[in-house]
Amino acid sequence: VTSVTVAGPDRSLRRRRAIGLTVCVAALVAAVVLSLALGARPVPWADVIAGLFDPDPGEIAHAAVRQRIPRTIVGLVVGAALGLAGGVMQGVTRNPLADPGILGVNAGAAMATVVAIALLGIDHVTQYVWFAFLGAGLAAMAVYVIGSLGREGATPLKLALAGAAISAVASATISMILLTRIDVLNVFRFWQLGSLGRADLSQLALVSPFFLVGCIVGIASARGMDALALGDDMAAGLGMRVNWIRIAGAVAAVLLCGTATALAGPIGFVGLTMAHLARMVTGPNYRWILPYAAGFGAVLLVVADVAGRVVARPEMLDVGIMTAFIGAPVFIAIVRRQKVREL
Amino acid sequence: VSTAVSAKPALPGAVVAVGRRRRRHRQLTVIALLVLALLLAWAVTLTLGERTFAPAVVWRVLGGEDIPGVSFTIFDVRLSKLIIGTLAGFAFGLGGVIFQTMLRNALASPDIIGISSGASAAAVVSITMFGLRGRAVATLAVVAGLAVACVVYLLAWRQGIHGSRLVLVGIGMGAILNGVVSWALTRGHQYAIAEAMRWLTGSLNSSFMEGVPSLLVPVAAIAPIALWLGSRLKALTLGDDLSFSLGISPGRVRLGLIVTGVGLVSVATAVTGPIAFVSFLAGPIAFRLLRNSGGLLVASGLFGALLVVVAEFVGQNLLGTRFPVGIVTAMMGAPYLVFLLIRANRNGTAL
Numbered sequence: 001v002t003s004v005t006v007a008g009p010d011r012s013l014r015r016r017r018a019i020g021l022t023v024c025v026a027a028l029v030a031a032v033v034l035s036l037a038l039g040a041r042p043v044p045w046a047d048v049i050a051g052l053f054d055p056d057p058g059e060i061a062h063a064a065v066r067q068r069i070p071r072t073i074v075g076l077v078v079g080a081a082l083g084l085a086g087g088v089m090q091g092v093t094r095n096p097l098a099d100p101g102i103l104g105v106n107a108g109a110a111m112a113t114v115v116a117i118a119l120l121g122i123d124h125v126t127q128y129v130w131f132a133f134l135g136a137g138l139a140a141m142a143v144y145v146i147g148s149l150g151r152e153g154a155t156p157l158k159l160a161l162a163g164a165a166i167s168a169v170a171s172a173t174i175s176m177i178l179l180t181r182i183d184v185l186n187v188f189r190f191w192q193l194g195s196l197g198r199a200d201l202s203q204l205a206l207v208s209p210f211f212l213v214g215c216i217v218g219i220a221s222a223r224g225m226d227a228l229a230l231g232d233d234m235a236a237g238l239g240m241r242v243n244w245i246r247i248a249g250a251v252a253a254v255l256l257c258g259t260a261t262a263l264a265g266p267i268g269f270v271g272l273t274m275a276h277l278a279r280m281v282t283g284p285n286y287r288w289i290l291p292y293a294a295g296f297g298a299v300l301l302v303v304a305d306v307a308g309r310v311v312a313r314p315e316m317l318d319v320g321i322m323t324a325f326i327g328a329p330v331f332i333a334i335v336r337r338q339k340v341r342e343l
Numbered sequence: 344v345s346t347a348v349s350a351k352p353a354l355p356g357a358v359v360a361v362g363r364r365r366r367r368h369r370q371l372t373v374i375a376l377l378v379l380a381l382l383l384a385w386a387v388t389l390t391l392g393e394r395t396f397a398p399a400v401v402w403r404v405l406g407g408e409d410i411p412g413v414s415f416t417i418f419d420v421r422l423s424k425l426i427i428g429t430l431a432g433f434a435f436g437l438g439g440v441i442f443q444t445m446l447r448n449a450l451a452s453p454d455i456i457g458i459s460s461g462a463s464a465a466a467v468v469s470i471t472m473f474g475l476r477g478r479a480v481a482t483l484a485v486v487a488g489l490a491v492a493c494v495v496y497l498l499a500w501r502q503g504i505h506g507s508r509l510v511l512v513g514i515g516m517g518a519i520l521n522g523v524v525s526w527a528l529t530r531g532h533q534y535a536i537a538e539a540m541r542w543l544t545g546s547l548n549s550s551f552m553e554g555v556p557s558l559l560v561p562v563a564a565i566a567p568i569a570l571w572l573g574s575r576l577k578a579l580t581l582g583d584d585l586s587f588s589l590g591i592s593p594g595r596v597r598l599g600l601i602v603t604g605v606g607l608v609s610v611a612t613a614v615t616g617p618i619a620f621v622s623f624l625a626g627p628i629a630f631r632l633l634r635n636s637g638g639l640l641v642a643s644g645l646f647g648a649l650l651v652v653v654a655e656f657v658g659q660n661l662l663g664t665r666f667p668v669g670i671v672t673a674m675m676g677a678p679y680l681v682f683l684l685i686r687a688n689r690n691g692t693a694l
Contacts, residue, residue, distance in 0.1 A: 097511070150684065150686065155507075157511060161450065161510070161514075161680060164455070164680070168620070168676065168680075169678075171673075176662075176666055179664060312526070312529060315529050316529075317525075317526060317529055321522040321525045324518045324519060324522040325522050328516070328519040331511075331515040331518070332498055332511075332512050335511040336501060336508070338508075
């Protein structure tokens, strides 16, 4: 009898994952510290520490530091949601360019939310988060259907362009509504660019159940995504229910993107870049990719937000602009790496 | 006509001549109809609106008569926007179809592959951060448009240029450049939605008579060159070897066309912002109207102009609030993009 070595992850891969995890945790801590310490208003370290642990209500510097706490926490959650959603979408569509921003899902969520706020007069996050889910779901479905029609099925090019078309309609609609309600424009502005400027912990608490369900469903379908990566027939042969995996992935992505957009507006490129980074660190296994993508996404969003506060002092650059600066070059690099017939 | 040809076996030369005459006829008809539609759109825009004027009054104002209260609306508000909208639309349509034909891909229009965004970013940075205006803004926009075209082309080059890769690289580039636009708007002053609309989706709201020369002069200078080079474009679509044997140097024609196409789109963007999807829409629709009968470049320019003028009228008068033209064209362009995608094959899609 020949002994069969079980093809587990080899040692170098395990080491890479361990190093990746360490770096991710260290980066998270550093990002949180930076996010609390740096802002549009420069605050000395002594005041940062005093502001966190022994705040003096009369001190403006302390108040500024305390304002950064919700912003940081919401940034972590939104980033993790977008990173995880990007990984899930790449797994479900088997498409290296899938991202909640590029495929227009976030734009759809933002459009539905703004329409609901303007037409139905609702203004509470527990109300409009449902419209964010609705918009995200409709946009995801539309993009996937449009991208799949035609001869070759859902190629990355067609999905990306369908996403661009949906985003164009969504942002034109948002603009139309904002222009008719110029009075509330400053409140609504973040629906166009994506920003953490309105971060609010009580809102976060209200939508966190959706975020948690999205995380659980997403990570639970990771094994199915690994099978999907082999092709639909192979996955079915392995005993997977291909359609159920796709539906579970779509539900997870919609919950995560809808939550993130309801909290911070449409933000692109986080999922795209961080899922690829996670894949580079962990290898092609989605059970590893997804949690790492969530961790890296949290780091990226907080770091991008900090950078946006610092580079344009005394103004703040919205985090959606910063993630485009960071993520779009990665997008181009991924496009360049693909073979033409895979696009 | 086809039955007539088949019934009487004609000499091959005669058949070709009939086809040529028919195409010539169709080409002239389409162009004449587009000009007519454009004139009609002008007449409607000048007379109807928030205030409606009798055609005779409009005619007298255009003839130079100064009628208090009326002249300003017709001459300074409506006519200036019409002139700038028409010129910009013509430039967008012509520039767009040059790219689409040259790259043999309808998706590779300057507004989809990031060139318009580059010109827009240069214009808004030079205006809000350096306080430039007029000719300097247009020059910088053209330089930036050319630079972005070069960068996109180089980044998309990997053992040759392929349509899909070019379009995707261009989309990524567009995301960065739109970020630059938003950055410049945030830095300059309080984020003003009207300005943001202009530089992200295009608007004629800040078009006045003073702005006409800075658009008219470059378009009048570049468009004839583009049309002349474009008459040689047909040969390029046959492939480099064949066009070379026809006595056309493909490299030079292509370079000239890229420069003029980018130039047209960029000077227009410097004045109106990148009016969404006009470059993308004009070429394919003009092509459908003409059905391969030639005159594609002129017809695309005219259709672009018609599109901008009509969309501006719709945005200003028919939707309740005054919306900038770019929002209306975005609403029209996106469904057409979806339609093209559904029909597209892997190589993108020819016109």
